[in-house]
Amino acid sequence: MDSSSPPPPALSLPRRQREKVLVIMGATGCGKSKLSVDLATSCGVEAEIINSDKMQVYKGLDIATNKITIPERKGVRHHLLGDLDPADGELTAAEFRDAAGAAVSDIASRGKLPVVVGGSNSFIYSLLVDRFHPGSLRYDCCFLWIDVAFPVLCDYLCRRVDEMVETGMMEEMAEFYSSESWAGRVGLLKTIGVPELEWYYKMGNFESNKNNRKMIVNGGDEEGGGGWDTVRRSVYEDAVRKIKENTCRLAERQVGKIVRLKSGGWDLHRVDATDVFRERLRAADEAAAEAAAEEEEMEVVMAAAAECGSGGARRKSRKKRRRQWAEVWEKEVMDPSVKIVKRFLEE
Numbered sequence: 001m002d003s004s005s006p007p008p009p010a011l012s013l014p015r016r017q018r019e020k021v022l023v024i025m026g027a028t029g030c031g032k033s034k035l036s037v038d039l040a041t042s043c044g045v046e047a048e049i050i051n052s053d054k055m056q057v058y059k060g061l062d063i064a065t066n067k068i069t070i071p072e073r074k075g076v077r078h079h080l081l082g083d084l085d086p087a088d089g090e091l092t093a094a095e096f097r098d099a100a101g102a103a104v105s106d107i108a109s110r111g112k113l114p115v116v117v118g119g120s121n122s123f124i125y126s127l128l129v130d131r132f133h134p135g136s137l138r139y140d141c142c143f144l145w146i147d148v149a150f151p152v153l154c155d156y157l158c159r160r161v162d163e164m165v166e167t168g169m170m171e172e173m174a175e176f177y178s179s180e181s182w183a184g185r186v187g188l189l190k191t192i193g194v195p196e197l198e199w200y201y202k203m204g205n206f207e208s209n210k211n212n213r214k215m216i217v218n219g220g221d222e223e224g225g226g227g228w229d230t231v232r233r234s235v236y237e238d239a240v241r242k243i244k245e246n247t248c249r250l251a252e253r254q255v256g257k258i259v260r261l262k263s264g265g266w267d268l269h270r271v272d273a274t275d276v277f278r279e280r281l282r283a284a285d286e287a288a289a290e291a292a293a294e295e296e297e298m299e300v301v302m303a304a305a306a307e308c309g310s311g312g313a314r315r316k317s318r319k320k321r322r323r324q325w326a327e328v329w330e331k332e333v334m335d336p337s338v339k340i341v342k343r344f345l346e347e
């Protein structure tokens, strides 16, 4: 090279900008899905949601795994939600990293905000950490952690189990267990409700055979006073009790893992949703008291006339109750979350 010629320009590659990713964390039942859709429809940016719940990635058991329904999605696109066949085996954390990582790149490349939502902390961790420097993050992340005081959350989760039963979880499970190949749907076998109800449904199959029925009921004496139904009823009640216990235990474990990530340096913004859940529980109590009163009313001779008058009032109070907890949700959860997300997007 001629010594008089200018030195070549320093090689300056543009620093690859890390994608912005919003991550919504929290225990099962704390309102992550609702918050994600509410934010996706009110933060002034288009967003798409990537599910990070271990059980919700599979097709099936929508009620037991508590998947967000189509109307609740309000048109926001969801990824990795109910897409996989549970018979193909369990999705590993490394596979989740690849699939969810591809979804992040795809969403960001279309100029939208990827929002990761779900309770599996090992999936979230696997997706977000840098492969070579596990202390640092692969994306520019904003973390929202919805927290609910544990006794309040646990109370709510137990009622949610009752609601799931009322809205078809048992029918869904019956269908699951009636399939010859249920044991091969490995991805779903750890879903809370599946192991707990296995014996109950096995008894159901047993029941269809009269000889088996005789064998179990009172040592073969079927005339012994409805023994089979009593046995099956107690197996059912025991299963529902275990589902409640295991759901609360899952919530406790999930919060423990989140707290560890926070103490390990992840910058989690904690949003306290306890008052929302207190309000929801109060509303549920009121609704239950009203339903009981309604039943009593139905028994009086002039039920029809009374129904006309009080039905309207009840509808009104139901609406009022919904409005009340929605107001607390806006004030305690949405407003602070919107502020945090807007600040993050402006950075």
Ligand code: ATP
Pocket (backbone or CB within 6 Å): 053, 054, 055, 056, 064, 065, 066, 119, 120, 121, 122, 123, 190, 191, 192, 250, 253, 254, 257
């Ligand atoms: P681990 O590393 O222990 O697997 P994780 O955070 O990756 O923890 P979790 O999402 O806490 O995984 O799930 C642990 C277990 O909780 C599941 O194997 C399942 O039994 C139950 N579980 C998790 N999500 C659901 C769900 N949506 N519905 C029902 N059960 C669930």
